[in-house]
Amino acid sequence: MILDEVIADIKPIDADIMRQAAERQDQLTKPPGSLGRLEELSIRLAGIFVTERPSVRRKTVIVAAGDHGVTAQNVTGYPQEVTSQMVLNFLAGGAAINVIAQTTGVDLVIVDAGVGSPLPPHPNLRVIGKGRPTRDISRWPAMSRNNAETTVMAGVQLAIEAAESGAHVLGTGDMGIGNTTPSSAITSAITGQPLRETTGRGTGRTDDELNRKIAVVQRALAVNNPDPTDGLDVLAKVGGYEIGVLAGVMLGGAFARRPVVLDGFISGAAALIAHTLCPTASDYMIAAHQSAESGHRVVLSHLGLRPLLDLDMRLGEGTGAALAMPIIEAAAACLSDMATFEEASVSNRPPEPDSPCDS
Numbered sequence: 329m330i331l332d333e334v335i336a337d338i339k340p341i342d343a344d345i346m347r348q349a350a351e352r353q354d355q356l357t358k359p360p361g362s363l364g365r366l367e368e369l370s371i372r373l374a375g376i377f378v379t380e381r382p383s384v385r386r387k388t389v390i391v392a393a394g395d396h397g398v399t400a401q402n403v404t405g406y407p408q409e410v411t412s413q414m415v416l417n418f419l420a421g422g423a424a425i426n427v428i429a430q431t432t433g434v435d436l437v438i439v440d441a442g443v444g445s446p447l448p449p450h451p452n453l454r455v456i457g458k459g460r461p462t463r464d465i466s467r468w469p470a471m472s473r474n475n476a477e478t479t480v481m482a483g484v485q486l487a488i489e490a491a492e493s494g495a496h497v498l499g500t501g502d503m504g505i506g507n508t509t510p511s512s513a514i515t516s517a518i519t520g521q522p523l524r525e526t527t528g529r530g531t532g533r534t535d536d537e538l539n540r541k542i543a544v545v546q547r548a549l550a551v552n553n554p555d556p557t558d559g560l561d562v563l564a565k566v567g568g569y570e571i572g573v574l575a576g577v578m579l580g581g582a583f584a585r586r587p588v589v590l591d592g593f594i595s596g597a598a599a600l601i602a603h604t605l606c607p608t609a610s611d612y613m614i615a616a617h618q619s620a621e622s623g624h625r626v627v628l629s630h631l632g633l634r635p636l637l638d639l640d641m642r643l644g645e646g647t648g649a650a651l652a653m654p655i656i657e658a659a660a661a662c663l664s665d666m667a668t669f670e671e672a673s674v675s676n677r678p679p680e681p682d683s684p685c686d687s
Contacts, residue, residue: 331477331579334484335606338582341375349374352381355668359677363662365636366655369614370663373656376587376612381664384657388435388490389499389589389646390577391418391425392483394442394570395461397470399506401544402537404530408461411505412445418503418645419450425501425645434650435495437486441479442569456482457569465510465548469565476564476572480605483576484583491584497656498581499589499616500574500598501646506530508621511597512545513566515623517554518600519630526623528593559604567601574598579605582612589649589656592619592642596627603631616652617641 349371354360361367373382393415399408417423418438421430429436440447442457457479462470471479487498508530515526527542552565563572575598581588590599590613602609615628617637628635636652669676 331481331484334579334583338579338606338608340608341372341611342378343375345378345380346371346375349380349663352668353663355670356662356666357669357672357674358666366659366662369656369659373587373660374663376585378585382660383664384496384660386435386494386496387433387499387653387657388437388495388497389425389429389501389649390437390439390486390490390574391501391503391646392439392441392570392573393503394457394507394568395444396504396506396510396568397462397464398466398509398544398548400464401466403509403541403544404506405533406505408505409445411503412443412447414503415440415443415447415453419452423645424643424647425650428647428650432650432654434499434653437490439486439573441573454486456573460569462510462568465513465552465566466544467551469552470510470567471564471569473560473564476560476567479569479572480560480563480576480579483573484580486573487577487580487586487588488584491581491586495586497587497589497653498577499591499646499649499653500577500595501591501649502570502574502594502644504568504570504594507568507570507594509541509545510566510568510571511594512623513548514562514571514597514600515626516545517549517562517566518556518604519626520556521626526626528621528623530621557604559601562604563601570594571598571601575601575605578602578613579609582606582609586612587614587656588612589614589616589652590633591616591646591649592644593621593624593627594644595649596624599631600627614652614656617648619648
């Protein structure tokens with residue numbers, strides 16, 4: 329299978345089933361609309377799964393890690409080796425995503441998409457890009473176009489594999505020191521919004537450091553001139569390997585007819601890549617939360633997505649996605665498992681009388 333074939337086989341969510349699901353919602357034992365956005369979400373899930381009674385039980389977050397040559401430009405306060413150290417922490421079960429995933433019943437897939445420091449073999453580590461951080465995007469393209477496509481396809485395969493293993497819903501998470509810089513570049517390139525709106529403080533930059541970071545992103549866009557209509561071109565020129573994997577997960581999830589829960593800003597940048605490659609894939613995306621990173625608002629606005637949560641989080645790792653998944657599970661269960669008025673022998677509200685104009 330090649331990327332073009334995957335994209336060609338991504339179908340819109342089923343509008344007829346969504347209408348049936350909406351009709352069922354109106355018959356459930358509650359006032360219409362009283363479950364608010366859970367109702368809207370459940371109807372989308374029905375369209376994704378092509379059933380008016382969707383079920384979400386198995387939940388999986390795919391966490392992709394990669395390093396970035398642009399850290400040489402002092403765009404982050406942490407050393408690059410933290411990426412590999414945090415991957416080991418994920419594998420040992422000691423990170424925030426591990427704790428939240430265990431609490432919410434979410435399975436984790438940890439991926440080395442391009443970590444620069446050597447990682448020892450581990451049975452729970454999927455290795456896609458061993459020892460290959462991106463090049464410094466302020467001087468060169470991040471990667472070749474061929475590597476960009478290969479990385480996206482690796483993410484597609486991870487999503488399909490997770491779906492075939494029983495995951496009903498997929499989530500995206502990231503780890504990569506310096507990865508808010510390429511994410512800002514991607515966001516500006518694709519949305520056309522100014523760098524001041526797409527570039528945030530990341531791991532806590534001062535005003536002077538933020539200005540330096542903006543200048544680096546500006547230089548990256550000037551040097552590489554990515555084509556905003558070509559997702560692979562943007563990824564190859566100013567992206568990251570973990571971002572490419574996550575974009576592939578989104579495409580693969582849509583291909584497999586699974587909802588894909590987006591984490592924060594880095595996942596949002598990956599979603600812009602996926603949307604540019606296949607706009608229909610956005611039908612399958614659910615925004616978990618509103619990141620504290622300023623560029624994330626630009627991303628969600630461009631994609632037309634409304635986040636489920638707003639907790640001032642900006643950690644990444646898939647933490648927001650894992651937190652949102654039980655809400656998605658509950659939305660599906662309410663639509664599928666609640667009794668209708670007829671089934672429960674509960675009196676429904678009588679229909680409104682016809683107005684004089686109707687007689």
